[in-house]
Amino acid sequence: MLPTEDQSKPLPGQRKKQYRVLIADDEKATRILLTHFLKKMGYEPVDAVDGEACIEILEKEDIDLLLLDISMPKKDGFAVMSYLQEKGRTMPVIMVTASHDIPQTVKCIKMGAYEYLTKPLDVDRLQIVLRNAITESELQDKVSQLKKELKSKEIFRNIIGSTPAIRLAMEHAMQVMETELNVLILGESGTGKELFAQAIHEGSRRKNGPFVTINCAAITNELSDSLLFGHVKGSFTGANSDHTGFFEQADGGTIFLDEIGDMNLEIQAKVLRVLQEKKIRRVGEKKERAVDFRVISATHRDFSHAIHNNSFRDDLYYRLEEYPLYVPPLRDRREDIPLIARHFLEEFCSANNLELLTLTENAEEEMMEHDWPGNVRELKNAIQRTAISSKHTGEINSFILPGARSMHTAGKNASDGKLSPRNSSPRPSAKSGKIQSLDEIERLAIEEAYEACKRNPTKTAEALGIGRATLYRKLKKFGLN
Ligand SMILES: Nc1ncnc2c1ncn2[C@@H]1O[C@H](COP(=O)(O)OP(=O)(O)OP(=O)(O)O)[C@@H](O)[C@H]1O
Ligand SMILES: [Mg+2]
Structure with missing residues (x-):
């Protein structure tokens, strides 16, 4: 039978690529016939003489569609379907079958095969089925791509940035979030490691479980057992009630070990044991409790150095680092700086009922040039601090960095009498010869x-990027309270 449609006409999607179709059939005549028609229809045929050869090709080569016989030596069509199912491969499969094999074919359709054709083949029908299968599989690919993008947008909604460097980190986070691997997030201080940890939890199957953060630098030896594993009432002086430790709190969810590089050796040994055994024992209790958690940890420290000088256990390190994720510093993704700055500015102005300030070209240039050693946190503080002193001008033209210094020594608004960061911010003026003392600038x-x-006080301390205690001390010192 010859196909009635014009075979020179391009098939859907064919302008873009030539589809590779694998024919798995032990009958030589069928392979020859199918190869001939597939070529005429514009497909690229590849053939396999039995199920085993078919699986081998599927493993090594890029195949878009499979024409699969049921009865074959070595491995039959049913075994090939099981293989695809196990590997989670979603390629379209069309069963090519003798009519006495129909019950087996139905089984394969139930396992995900797209359609079946009976021998002897009707070429017209073959052409239509192939075309529909490819169109549907392309649509499915598109839908799953869109779903992935949507999920990524939702999960990384708090992480602003579109440079290749930050997108790569997001891509890696996407890859690992649905697994159960322990993730070690590395990166300088203020780069957004905690945001990534939260995003990974939110994108995991544990998202409805708890996300428990431990600041490892703050745990002391004396209290570590109680904090990590909990205690029962009366187990020590001051234990007035039962307490659930961090690991138990994280049961069914994720535990985030922040500043893991600052954990001392004694506590490292305890944490390693819980990671190995997934069991904890509360202080004052005999029985052990099983806990189910996934570990994400983060540090700005260089582990190789800590392992080399024996301040960090390598066995614990290898458990934590099943998947390392690197968050790049701002200076390696400078194009993200204005985006993040505008985001913080909008957030700050709306939270403080200020009219939205604009960032001048000069301010953008300044921030792109600065290296931001404190990364996003430093940028956030600089924006907030500068916004306060620029609120009367309607724009930010220059930044005030920690120490309340302007990044510039002269401002183009200085002579127009308007209050601008450059002429309103306290700063030394070498030109006028009137140099202010550091104390005066700070005051x-x-x-x-x-x-x-x-x-x-809370808002002021936040805006200045200092702690509340420091602010109180300084207010007292300058007689401002
Ligand atoms: N890409 C980003 N977009 C928006 N905000 C960000 C981004 N990265 C970080 N931030 C903000 O910057 C601040 C610091 O982020 P985070 O606490 O996650 O950093 P970190 O790497 O854990 O720092 P550290 O090592 O000091 O603990 C937070 O207020 C966070 O919300
Ligand atoms: Mg952090």
């Missing part, structure tokens, strides 16, 4: 921020 910066934050 002015604090006073300005304190007033701008309506004398709210």
